[in-house]
Amino acid sequence: MTTLPFGRALCAMVTPFTPDGALDLDGAAVLAERLVSGGCDGLVLNGTTGESPTTSDAEKAALIGAVRAAVGEGPSVLAGVGTADTAHSSELARQAERAGADGLLVVSPYYSRPPQDALEEHFRAVADATGLPVMLYDIPGRTGVRIETATMLRLAEHPRVAAVKDCAYDLLGTQKLLAESDLAVYTGCDEYVLAAYAIGGAGYVGTVANVAPGHFRAILDALDARDTERAARLQREAVPLIEAMMSAGLPGTVTAKALLSDLGLPAGPVRAPLRSASTEVTADLRERYEALVGA
DSSP states (O other): OOOOSSOSEEEEOOOOBOTTSOBOHHHHHHHHHHHHHTTOSEEEESSTTTTGGGSOHHHHHHHHHHHHHHHTTSSEEEEEOOOSOHHHHHHHHHHHHHHTOSEEEEEOOTTTOOOHHHHHHHHHHHHHTSSSOEEEEEOHHHHSOOOOHHHHHHHTTSTTEEEEEEOSOOHHHHHHHHHHOOOEEEEOOGGGHHHHHHTTOOEEEESGGGTOHHHHHHHHHHHHTTOHHHHHHHHHHTHHHHHHHHSSSSOHHHHHHHHHHHTTOSOOOOOTTSOOOOHHHHHHHHHHHHHHHTO
């Protein structure tokens, strides 16, 4: 089995803000501790769910430091450093290393849509910027460009490219990557947790794990114990909440923060141009959450 560089059960953590929109480091520490105690092996900060486009470089560094201090040295802490600018991404990588991150999440440069050879050069430049292991982030629905399987296979030869967060919805491509490389492939799609793990994936980087970390960890544990019936049941039980949080027209950041806040946990508002969920959406999320955790 592929070595797991960051554990199996990872949460794409929201970035808590105070009611007036400032960075809430105390809240981030509380949430991080809850997620780790709830079953997360690691936390991914400053990613899509962490609203990285609207947080400053200084806020990103402060968040890494606060979470590192809160969870200690056991759980892995990954930092999103991807931007549309190779030089800026490389500087964020160096900053994350200084702040105490264990690894880097590097998304494709968005909007500019570089060709595959330029995309490969971008990732190599960021990987060369520090001594930290890198998780490539393939999410073409947001970036506008796919990291093609052949490109990832070439990047797998880099000594610090260790993993992929796979949000491409291409199960055949995922299987090819698993068959032809030693990369640890983490699904970033909550509905694929069981399917990806069953074909040899490393685990997941989940958004719904912000509110139900133990449930998704239990899916992996059940499959490890060869209890496929329980693993399948747990995945099916999560579908209503996954659908409401990830497929109902609102970004997962918005729904995760709405539900966390309704549960009395640190989250706060989202930053513009996102808008907070309505009371009706929040009530539906709470209903589905309670149905899941009581199942």
